[in-house]
Amino acid sequence: MEIPDLVHEELGGEEIRSGVAIGDEEVVCATPSRTLVYRSEGILSDERIEEYPHDADRLMLSEGRRKTTFKLTYVDGTRSFSVPASHGREVLTLLLEGILGVDGVLDEGESVVGAFRFSELTLVIAENRLVRHIGETAWDDDFTQYEYADLTGLDFEEGSVATEIVVSIDGRPQRIKTPRDDARLVEETIKKAVFEFYDVATMAELRQVVEPTDEEAPADDEVDDLTLGSDIDPLVSGTERDSPDRAESGSERGGDSTVEREATSNPAAGSQTDETADWEPQDSSATGGRERRESAAEPSTSEQREGARSHDDRIATESEATATAPSDRTTADPSAADTDVATADDVEALREQVSELSAAVQQQNQLLKKQHNAIKQLLGELRDQ
Helix, strand or coil, X not given: CCCCHHHHHHCCXXXXXXXXXXXXXXXXXXXXXXXXXXXCCCCCCCCEEEEEECCCCEEEEEECCCEEEEEEEECCEEEEEEEEHHHHHHHHHHHHHHHHHHHCCCCCXXXXXXXXXXXXXXXXXXXXXXXXXXXXXXXXXXXXXXXXXXXXXXXXXXXXXXXXXXXXXXXEEEEEEEEXXXXXXXXHHHHHHHHHHHCCCCHHHHHHHHCCCCCCCCCHHHHHHHHCCCCCCCCCCHHHHCHHHHHHHHHHHHHHHHXXXXXXXXXXXXXXXXXXXXCCCCCHHHHHHHHHHHHHHHHHHHHHHHHHHHHHHHHHHHHHHHHHHHHHHHHHCHHHCCXXXXXXXXXXXXXXXXXXXXXXXXXXXXXXXXHHHHHHHHHHHHHHC
């Protein structure tokens, strides 16, 4: 493409980064700071140059059957120009490269490989990133960008009406729908930019480079170390863990006290044992009378033994009731439960804390990755020098 002399005169020391011939010797040229539209001499007008700075706040696009009109909004007003509809996409690419460069979205020297406008979607494919803008305007400060350095997957899912571009950034897929008629061109443009960024030639080679391997995936224990801090209290306190020992020791003390109560509450049994041990036979002269007294006393002795057995049974029953009473009281009285047991609110608060910590760790990982890429780039520039 031949650049008219009048354009060279208007450069003012700037270099032309790109240009598009729009017919009838008319051209659109872009420098780093502005877009120049050259209009050739006509019957009713002389040749002229129209200037459109790249520091625009907003870009509107109006597409017709014959012409495409670009309207740029600045702080001090609005300017517009039109080009043939067949060259609208090329001029859009040229214009957005200049605007994104001035806005600081693109790196210094980074160019735009292709730009597309589908209804309310503007898709900009640059050398180092993919930029998406949604809205009535073709461009303003509300946009989303996906840097190729953070790419962990790229796929294209064809549908009957549209094709979805699946861009995975740090493991999270982002879906962008494009019309089926232009899907092939968008796919090839994205592949061209990404392949050149990673210096690969096929999708298989790209997957080997960007997709994480099993060795790179964090282990479970590493994830736990990052997301859970050591200052989180356990749901079960040490007091509850020690309670079985206390129950055992209490049972032992209860058993000892039961034995003591039995010995204290049954003095008759002790006196009876003593009387039996101290008993000795008497002389023969009193044998007959003693036998008669013993036979007469047998019924009362049998009654005493039965009474002693019933008394022992009653003591055993009381001991069992005493041993089971604490557990019954514990079951029946919910207020006796340890107040340190976690409630539903405690568990929900813990979940929120874990979620916040996970988000913070992920954000830090992304920041570290970007810093790593910046360091690599600086090292590469130093080597080139």
